[in-house]
Amino acid sequence: MGIQTDPRLAFAEAGSPVPMGMLCELTHRCPLQCPYCSNPLELERKSAELDVEAWCRVFREAAALGVLQVHLSGGEPAARRDLEQIVEGCRDAGLYANLITAGVNIDRARLERLEAAGLDHVQLSFQGADAETTALVSHMKDAHSRKRAFAREVVDLGLPLTINAVIHRANIEQIDDFIALALEFGARRIEIAHAQYYGWALANRAALMPTRAQTERAIARVEAARARLKGRLTIDSVIPDYHARYPKACMNGWGRQSINVTPAGKVLPCHAAETIPGLEFWNVAEHSLGDIWRDSPAFAAYRGTSWMNERCRSCDRREIDWGGCRCQALALTGDASETDPVCQLSPYHQRVHQLAQEESVRIVEGFRYRRPS
């Protein structure tokens, strides 16, 4: 079938979903240049960013739709001077405000203002578990010491802290060190997220992809730490896909739980959805969030099951993994409506495994750092 063009049908088929979480890319500006950044290769300019009033309206509409948690992300959200007002607008709408930051440009005074505005939680990224790796991956010399100082301020203020580490070949042997870092700060939660290959990460795949043995070692370390630290540190991990047998339920299914808003107000079913050609996204400047959620062509496109090919549509896992990730299907097969090739039932599955093996042994010179073109 390829793509669903009847929004009402798709909405009914997916069980009239109510969104839970909304990721807001407040800006694409960022002082770091991580080579796996999930922002698109075409970064949005500052002049196109939504203003505070627009964000506050979006928060109110989101709350009315059923959204509970908002993730204030970027780029680096603190690159916006009005972040405090944005946090306040989020809390005024009754939403849970989670700040996702690189933590290199927020000083104590600003953090206190954010806290006063009602910030609920801070998620801080670490590119490496030591200064050298963090500098290499983020392309900022003193990023590590800045992040360390920021983590201490967060905990000192009593705000709950999550450490986030995106894992790839340059830091995959540091799993235990990342966990030690989280414990040292008194973080309650750590996310060990293996890089997912689209956008910048796809451009850098050959430099980022770990070997299968490394990946298995990393998974075992996470398992061991989880058992050891139960009740002290919550360890969530996003398992690397290329070595798996079935795909993840990407976003828990297209248009079922999540909303992603770009700096300019475009609303996407997931942050990588713009890599799929031919989808029509609606903008909060022209439509209410509720209309976009129910009726926009991009949300309808892969919602429910009737867009699926025969393989997925007749499979009893179709409402478990919803056919996997559309962006990954596109990146690896050239067709966004294909079965996610991570699935062992996909005819492209072998090729994915081969690619994972080949790229992880290929020697490449360095990263293509994320920066505006």
Added chain:
Amino acid sequence: MSDLTRTPQLIRGVRMREDPARGGWVLLAPERVFKLDEIGREILSRVDGERSLETIVASLAAAFEAEPERIAADVVAFLDGLAERQVLAFR
């Protein structure tokens, strides 16, 4: 671990609120949402960082006309489970 003198408290960053869009109540925590049933909500509405487990159990027993001994284990198991998930702590 069923020491009833312990006092439970939701940790910072965890909030209980109504969920009108889906119905019922939820516990919002960092990157997760716990859906509460009626009993969970009744228990948590008594968790304020002041009342001990013993007081909470007594209050629930009075409200639902049950024997404190009969409900204590369930209440403790529920709250210990939340503590393990790091949304609640005891002092």
